Each structure stands twice: as structure tokens, then as C-alpha cells.
Amino acid sequence: MPRVTTLLPATEDAIPIRCVDAAGWPAVAAELPPLAAAFARASGFEAKPGKIALLPGPDGALATVLFGVETGERADAFAVGRLPEALPQGTYRLEALPGDPALAALAWRLSGYRFGRYRERAAPKARLVAPEGIDAAEIDRIADAVAAGRDLVNTPANDLGPAEIEAAARALAARFGAAIEVVSGENLERGFPLIAAVGRASPRAPRLIDLTWGASDAPRVTLVGKGVVFDTGGLDIKPSAAMLLMKKDMAGAAVALAAAEMVMGTGLNLRLRVLIPTVENAIAGDAFRPGDVLASRRGLTVEIGNTDAEGRLILADALALADEDAPELVFDFATLTGAARVALGPDLPALFTEDDGLAAELAATGLAVNDPVWRMPLWAPYGSLLDSKVADLNNVSGGPFAGAVTAALFLRRFAPEAKAHVHLDLYGWNPSTKPGRPEGGEVQTARLVYALLRARYGARSQ
Template identity: 55%
Template sequence: MTLLDTLLDDAPGACPIHLVRPAGFAAWRDAPPEGSGRAAAWLTASGFEGKAGRHALIPGPDGGLAAVVLVAEADEPGLVWDLAALRAALPAGDYALNVDAAAPADAAATAQAAALGWVLGGWRFDRYRRQPAQGRDAQAVRLAWPAAADRSSVRRMAEAILLVRSLVTTPAEDMGPDQIADAARGMAARHGARFRLVRGDALLAENYPMIHAVGRASARPPLLVDLRWGPEDAPRLGIVGKGVVFDTGGLDLKPAAGMALMKKDMGGAAHALALAGLVMDAGLNVRLRLLLPCVENAVSGNAFRPGDVLASRRGLSVEIGNTDAEGRLILADALADAGDEAPDLLLDFATLTGAARVALGPEVPPFFTDDDELAAALAAASQACGDPLWRLPLHAPYRSMIDSTIADINNAGEGGFAGAVTAALFLKEFVGAAKSWAHFDIYAWNAKARPGRPVGGEAMALRAVFRVLEERYGAR
């Protein structure tokens, strides 16, 4: 049984959850659907003020639960998390959502946000526990499918978000390059996609020298996942994700505190894989190519060094200013390959820089693009679905910060300023003939627990980006 199974086709006798807007709460309270004044008296006596995000349990005459009122805006951005929080607070039983005084403009969006929030509110990562995490059985709280919900849309998005969370939260011992490749292989099989793997020294033979250089020191060989799907004559969509399964920092070793969360450094690959799954499951009208360079940045006698100059697939020589700036190296080879096909849109995802976290914190991923139309669409989608994103500039004069005196470019440069911008400018050198490109510098982690978002891996920008793709390409 999965969390999606807690959304029921039919729930006779289900306890109603009344969704009420803050502005309409007083009117609803004074004339509740239950008919008597019992609900109004209870809410007044208990001091319930009807503020956004609050809920109240309303008892019946027998002392049992007669109804639930959830005060929330009925639009999508906050409703997902309001429903997630409510689910965690409800006693076991069956429930049904009633949109009373909320009167949403888009009933389908409201229904789908509620259903998605319900699923996410029940998720826990219990793979390594002898006993499930403390709290009531998540399967014991069930909701009837909201009438207007598109079940396929809810299912695919829930599965994509939970895939990211599961992959990123799994420790590196059990989530190496081969395990990411296995996840991609399984997804390819489910959707009839072509799957190809380039592994170990074959990376050199097929001209992916920087992927090989970064991963060669590990006992687990580096690899590149190459997945293709869709008709040849459809618009071309490239998706690339950074898959550093663990980052020691290489020979420029990170301190112990800096390595504590480095199992999440493959978060870009997890996001890219999940987005590719969304595209294929929805049947978007694209020719998709997914590239996942996957490595462990380890230390051994053959590790690449500070000061080395690496060849790249694009033909540019890259001086290594810091071996801890390895993610952009593996992305560069993959982006060069994807760009050679002149995709209409090329997207990359990476847990790339601490500078992005300093600038915007852990919850707002920056993105970079020269395409103003794409940037506007991403900003609008972010606002509409409550999936935070913020555009940062590809400020061309900062390109000089990653100049090299002996090579075409330096992977880290000097000075320490504008680290997220210079990383994006580095990647831009490799995107080639792509007609439009965007880079997402994500954190992929919840550092603190919030409703529906426990501590651990997290999907960021996924809902907003997929909304743009749906609007742009539609289904075949």
C-alpha cells in the first residue's frame, strides 16, 4: 500500500473537512452546514479565530468528531502545505473535502493541491528504522479524492517529489553511481525510453574527459546515463543533472562539517530524473534527452589535483582552481553533449554552490538564463504554485573572475565573490547551440521540519519547471 492509496475512490460516512477562506469564516461559522448552532457555539467557546492556516475539530452530540474546519486560501500555493499540516493533526479515519465559503476560481487546481498535500503530509523516510518513525500510522488517515482533481496529475507529481526525497535522503553507501543508473534504467523501461550507459574508462573513449577525471579516484566508477524518449520530429528538450553521490572536496578536502550532508550532492540528478519522469508520464510533445553524469569525488593516488589542466568535451581546457568545484566539471561535459543537438530548451539542475545559499537561503533556489521569456514564465509558475524560484543575473563582466593564465578557463577562479554567478557563467561556456538554457542551483534539502516537508531530501523548483513545460509543449 502506498500513500496514494490513502486517497479513496469512495468514502461513505466520511467526516467532512470544510475549506473556508479567512474572509468568509465568520459568515460560515454563524451558519455552518451542520445546521444547528452547535458548531458556532463550539468554535466561539474554544476561542477559534479563523486565521489562515488554522483548523478546528468540531465534536458531534455523541462526543465523536462531526466535522473539521480548515481556514485557508483556496488557491494552490499555500493549500498544499495547509492540507499536509492538517493530515498530520487528524485522528485516524476517513475524510472528505468540502469547499464551502472558499469558492475557488479554479476548482481543479484547489482539488489537486489538496490531494497532493494529503500525500506529502504522510511521507516519512523509514528505510533504515526497525520501527516506523513515531506518530500514528500514516495509512490510517484517508481522504476521498476531491471531485475536481485530475488523478493522473496528482499521482505523477507525488511520485516525482517522493522519488527526489527518497534518492537524496538515502546515504551514499547505498546511493552510488550505479544505483542512480538503476533508477534511471527502471524509469526508461516503464516509459519505453531508450537507455544507454557509458561507464568507467569508456568515458574517455567517448570523449567525456572531465566526468572521468572527477570520478576516477573512487572505487565506484564514474558513469553517464543517457536516456532518450519521444518522436524525432518533436521540439528537443535536454535535461542534465549533477550526480555527485558524495563529495569529499577531493584533494582540497572539505572539513568534516562540510561533508555532513554531502550525500545530497546528487540532488541535481534526482531532480533531473524526476522531471524526465514527469515529462514522459504526461506524454509531453518533446524529443527528450536526459543526461546524468554520476561520480564520487573521492581521494586516492589518481585523484585530479589543484592546478591540473583538464581537457573537456567542448574542446576548452580547464584549469583546476579547486577540486571542490567538481560539479560544474561533470555538468560541462554533459551540457556540451546535449548542446551539440541544438535543443529548443536545455535545463540543468545542480546542488552547485554555497554562494547560492548565502544569497537566497536554503528554501529559494536561484536560476540563471539569458532567455527573458523563459525567465518570466518560470517566475509566473513559481508564484502560481508556491514553488519558490528567483532569477539571478548572468553578469557577463564577472566572466573575468574565472579567467586562467594557462588554460581557457578556471573552474573556481579567485576572490570568492559572486560564486553562484561565476559557476553559472562557467556552465554557459559549454551549452553550445542550445536555443534556450536555464541553470538551477538547488539545495535539495529541508534543514528543518515543516508541514509535509520533514528533514531530509526535498524537491525544489520541480513543480514550477514542470508547469512551464506543460504550458509550452502540452501532450501529444
């Protein structure tokens, strides 16, 4: 079911929203009816980005909306996302858009998202007619998938544990006829020892979720999402301030599920696999410890240099399983390192891959769909920082430098057979509200990966 109001079909009584920049404003002003032009002058409207003027018709009712936009390199493709909250109840249509009308419509939809599980929050009453020539159903599918992912990230850990992530994955599988298996208990300990070790201190049992969809002979694509429902840091406990947003440490899982919903909803011609290792990194008498040496599914032994670097451990076992399938593409999504945030801030996920062509394709696609990433180096010499004297490798470098790079190099050791492996280190949260991006949980890179997969593989013939 839609989680926010869908786009409307065309209607003659929709109120026009004239998008104007500073250069074009004099011509637009000259075209306005005298009453509307006088009202715009009296209200002091300037065609600056984000400025809005509500212009009356002869009967005094709202007849036109003026909306200031910016063009050129600094233009915000989601600028229209300011309008749903700012406009009075009514049905609107966009005119003279300077950018992509599909992105503008998507921004409107995404701005209407509300997390209302614990407190009712009214959605904006302004409705938008789908711009001419766009695929409104596609926009609605994407917006609904993003909303579902945001709901997961926003839900606190007392109501979202490994079992609840499993339930969300099972519901998605049932909706699209996908197969799903869940590994837990003794089978998890035998087959995925790193996942089992990280999650064993919690009363909420760890597990590995394995969803598959699509024709068996189609190109194989695997999405791996980090599902740490809450991260105390383990015995290397975080300070209290660093725990405040740790409900979002499962955002990688939410991204994988959101992207999968888009892929299956459109019916892309690929064999999709979604792997979600989900745990709570808690503290108890049987918690894993600094200095422990743990086995992994791939056979590599891992010395634990820090229990707060648990995400890469659970991803390692999941990536090893993904690699056994020899997929054409493997994406992993994780709120993995503070180092990536220091380097790139909260809005720009870090991209790691050895495939130069794929990196360029992802960067270009991210800009095209306004879901950007920035490539970081997989600098192989830094791999020596993960050397251990007692095991095959350590889970941390033990130093202050290149934390995001060494984390990516750690993961790369566990998926050597994939034709292409992409690691996306993301924040999973909007620190403040921006057009199309309300404050709270965010499924960064889900739309990007879906757009790339759609461009590469297209929809299956019916």
C-alpha cells in the same frame, strides 16, 4: 507503485474540512449546528492560519473539522499539508478552499511522504477525497515522482553510489519504454574527460547515464542532473560539518529523474533526453589536484582552482553532449554553490538564463505550482573572473564575490548552441518540516519544469 496513500474517490461519509479565515469565521460559526458551534467556542477556536478544531456531531463522533487559513499575498498554497498528520484516522473532504484545490490535494499527498528504508515510519491515517474537478491521477503521478526523487536524495552514500543511480534510471527507462545508454571506463575517459577525472579517485566508477524517450521528430528537451553521490571536496577537503549533508549532492540527478517520470507518465509531446553524470568526489593517490589542467569534451581546457568545485566540471561534459543535439531547451539542475543559498536561502533555487521570456515564464509557473525560483543575473563581465593564465578557463573565480554567477557563466561556455539554456542552482533539502515539504531530501524545480513543459507541449495524441 504508489509510495504514499493515493487520493480517494468521492464518498458521502467523508468528514468535511471547513477552511475559514478570520473575515469569514463569523458567518461560518453562525451556520454551524448549535452543538458544534458551542464546542468551537468552548475550545477557543480562532480562524488563524494552521489552527484546527475537531467538532462533534449529535452522537459525539467527529462531524466537522475547522481549519484556519490565510488569504491574500501571504497565503500558503500548501497549508492543507498540515492536516494529514494532525487529524485522526478517517476519510475527509475539503470545503471552501480559498486557493487552488489541485495544489491543496498535492500538499496532502506530499505531506504523507515517509522515508522508511532503514526504519519503519507509519504514514498518516487520514485519507483525502479528491476535490471535485481536479485530475486526481495527475496529482498522484506528480506525488509519486516527487517521492521517488526524495527517496534518492535521502539515501546515504553507502547505499547510493553511481551504480545505484544507474539502476534507478534503468528502472525508470524500463517502466516507460525509454532507451538508455551508460558510458563508463575507457569510453568515459576518452569522451568525457572531466567526468572521468572527478570520479577516478573513488572505488565506485564514474559514469554518464543517457536516457531518451519520445518521438524523434518532436521538440527536443534535455534535462541534465548533477549526480555527485558524495562530495568530500577532494584534495580541497571540506571541514567535517560541511560534509554532513553531502549525500544530497546528487539532488540534481534526482530532480532530473523526477521531472522525467512526470513527463513520461503524462506522455508529453516532446523528445526527452536525460543526462546524468554521476561520480563520487573522493580522495586517493590518483585524485585530481588543484593546479591540474584538464581537457573537456567541448575541447576547452580547464585549470583546476579548487577540487571542491567539481559539480560544474561533470556538468560541463554533460552539457557539451547535450549541445551536440541542438535541443530546443536545456535545463541543468545542481546543488552547485553555497553563494546561491546565502543569496536566496534554502527554499528558493536560483534561476539563470539569457532568455528573458523564458525566465518570466518560469517565474510565473513556479508561483502557480508553488515550486518557486528567483532569477539571478548572468552578468557577462564577471566571466573575466574565470580567466586562466595557462588554460582556456579556471573552474573557480578565486575570489569571494558572485560565486553563483560565475558558476553559471562557467556552465554557459559548454552549451552555446542550445536555443535556450536554463541553469537551476538548488539546495535539494528541506531543513525543517513545512506543509507539503517534510524535513529531508527535496526535488526542487522538478514540478516547475514539468508544469512548464506540459503547458508548452501538451500530451501526445493517442
